[in-house]
Amino acid sequence: MPPSSSTTSARSSRRPRRRRPQGKPQQQPKRSLFDEVGVTAVDPAPFADLGLPARLVRALADNGMVEAFPIQAATIPDALTGRDVLGRGQTGSGKTLAFGLPLLAMQQGSARPLHPRSLVLVPTRELATQVTDSLKPLAKALGLYVREVVGGTSFNRQVDTLRRGVDVLVATPGRLADHVRQGTCVLSEVERTALDEADQMADMGFLPQVRELLDLVPADGQRLLFSATLDGDVDKLVDRYMTDPVVHSLAPPAASVDSMEHHQFLVSATDKQDVLARIAAREGRTIMFVRTKHHADRMAKKLRAAGVPAGALHGGKAQNARTRILDEFRSGATTTLVATNVAARGIHVDDVSLVVHVEPPADPKDYLHRAGRTARAGATGTVVTLVTDDQREAFRTMAAQAGVKAKTTAVRPEDAELARVTGAREPSGVSLVAPKQRETPRGRGANPRSAKRPDEPTRRRRPSERGHDDGRRGQASSGRGARRGNRGGARQA
Incomplete structure (x- = not known):
């Protein structure tokens, strides 16, 4: 007998009994190759014992380099056998020569026009210049040519x-x-490829372009990859492009540098600028890290107004400006560099004794790599983070993730502890005017799309963007025509 309508209604209105959710076993995070091999213990060794050509060893000695750093001693012999090599070493540990020397040592014959034989991919122009400058004198001894291809030039x-x-x-x-698309560089004859700071390229969004480029390189070529971490996309690169790599991990991704002091300075918002000005007026080289390019420009301007020779470095500046600012910092013409993360990795300047985080970085990797601008190659250094009341919890969390134990001190501009830790002193107050330099973000012959944002992945512009650009180009053409007309009139006069 079918149930009555009332019974049906009661049953249908009754809530279905919920099943207690079954607890799914939590998946353990995938262990990277770095984690599996642990920390490699390697002592420094003479370059002459690593299997390098005699001419290259002599060139190293002529440049004052006789003994290899541990990361070099660990990876060079394996790279010289043709094996893929995956390496991790703390910042300032000598990774450039770790991959650069095998590239030079194994080069056979000369490259054809437009067809490089070895390729090094790096995330920033400054790092590209630094790698090129390090390898050029050594390549010259072997009759090889090392050149860079970067945006902004x-x-x-x-x-x-x-x-x-x-x-x-x-x-x-x-x-x-850009060169590959225009046919001015062909990667079909690349025999060895090195990726430096691969995790930074992942953070900057370069990995899709890196994959496109690696797909054009012969699959049977050698790969040398150096990275601080193997998370996310970097691990995918290893799986896709490396064959049975030899793994050397000489430093965990935590702050393990014993020669570094870490300090957390609690400051009020009203005292912060005065504290920064006093720190910047200290003796010695100082790098102050900020989050945005506009903040870098503003702070450098305020410091110069207080009498501190300071320069701002960020990705929005033209290449000639960035090169000039770094040269001035290296020469001592400016003593304080205010920078964004463009200077956080790969940039080596001797004797940087203090790094200041003007704002606590959100990412522990950013903290570690910024801190790594000091205490390089066995030197000592100090890392200071300015923290306001509303930032204390965020800094505590980030520091724990970075493995940093920072001494906490509440400071005011005139405090003796501030001067003791950083060497802070009263700035002169005599305003310094920054010299006006000819800075051309879009020089003649530059690729305009890459020159505008040289350290970021290129992207296809929308029609509206192209229209705006066309309008600007039309205005620029009118201006050039007017100027040419004026010059013509002047010559006639």
Whole structure:
């Protein structure tokens, strides 16, 4: 007998009994190759014992380098056998020569025009320049050519360089992708590829371009990859492009540098600028890290107004400006560098004794790499983070993730502890005017898309963006025509 309508209604209105959710076993995070091998214990060793060509060993000695750092002693012998090598070493540990020397030592013959034989991919222009400058004198001893291809500089000049033949090409992904698209660089004859600071390229969004470029490199070539971590996309690169790599991990990703002091200075918002000015007025080289390029420019301007020779470095500046600012900092013409994360990795300047986080970084990796600008190659250094009341909890969490134990001190501008830790002193108060330099973000012959945002991945512009650009180009053309007309009139006069 069918149930009555009332019974049906009662049953249908009754809530279905919920099942207690079954607890799913939590998946353990995938262990990276670095975690599996643990920390490699390698002592320094003479370059002559690593299997390098005699001419290269003599060139190293001529440049004052006789003994290899541990990361070099660990990875170079394996790289010279042709094996893929995956390496991790703390900042300032000598990774550039760890991959650079095998690239030079194994080069056979000269490169054809537009066809480099070895490729080094790096995330920033400054790091590309540093790698190139490190390898050039050593390559010269072997009759090899090392050149860089980066944004913000003349595209046509780079084409001329590539046409002459480049044995080892150091490049940022965005600009190299532009050359590949235009047929001015062909990667089909690349025998060895090195990726430096691979995790930073992942953070900056370069990994899709890196994959596109690596897909154009012969699959049977050698790969050398150096990275602080193997999380996310970097691990995918290892799985996809490396074959049975030899793994050397010489430092965990935590703050393990014993020669570094870490301090947390609790400051009020009203005292913060005065505290920064006093710290910047100290003797010695100081790098102050901020979050945005506008903040870097503003702070450098305020410090110069207080009498502190300071310069701002960030990705929004033209390449010639960035090179000049770094040169002034290295020479001592400016003693304080206010920078964004563009200077957080790979930039080596001797004798930086203090790093200041003007704002606590959100990412523990940013903290560690910024801190790594000091205490390099056995030197000592101090790392200071300015923390306001509302930032204390965030800093505590980030420091724990970074493995940092920072001494906490509440400071005011005139406090003796501030002066003891940082060498802070009263700035002169005599305003310094920054010299006006000719800075051309879009120089003649430069690739305009790459020159505008040289350290970021290139992207396809929307029609509206192209229209705005066309309008600006039309205005610029009118201006140039008017100027040419004026010059013509002046000559006639």
